[in-house]
Amino acid sequence: MPAPKQFVNGKWVHGGAAQQHIIKKNGGWDQHHEELIETAIKDFAKEQVSQMNEKAKKPRLKRAK
Template sequence: MSQKNLIVYSKNGKRLGGGAAQLKRIKDNGGWDEHHRQVIADAVEVAYQTFEENENRVKLRLVK
């Protein structure tokens, strides 16, 4: 992940980027295991929303 993609702020307000930002985000999420659970839950939520949007589309066919 590049420094431009993730920016977080430390306790004293210092801007962090790159690896330091990743480590801070992981720490804020409760460690590696909880961080991975959160990432997976977010991915599943996005996939489910996309699936529901596709299923709820009205399927019309042109009949002559």
């Protein structure tokens, strides 16, 4: 994963400074992580539902005796 970059006051900041700026912009440490976790959970749920739908679309083959 590449280091975070953020454009602040006409300059690019990298790494920890960029992370701190993003966290401050998102309302602080707790709010930032709450939003981050919510996004991760929503993405995970969407992926799981799409995988279940793909499985449901596949025909079930029966074994011939």
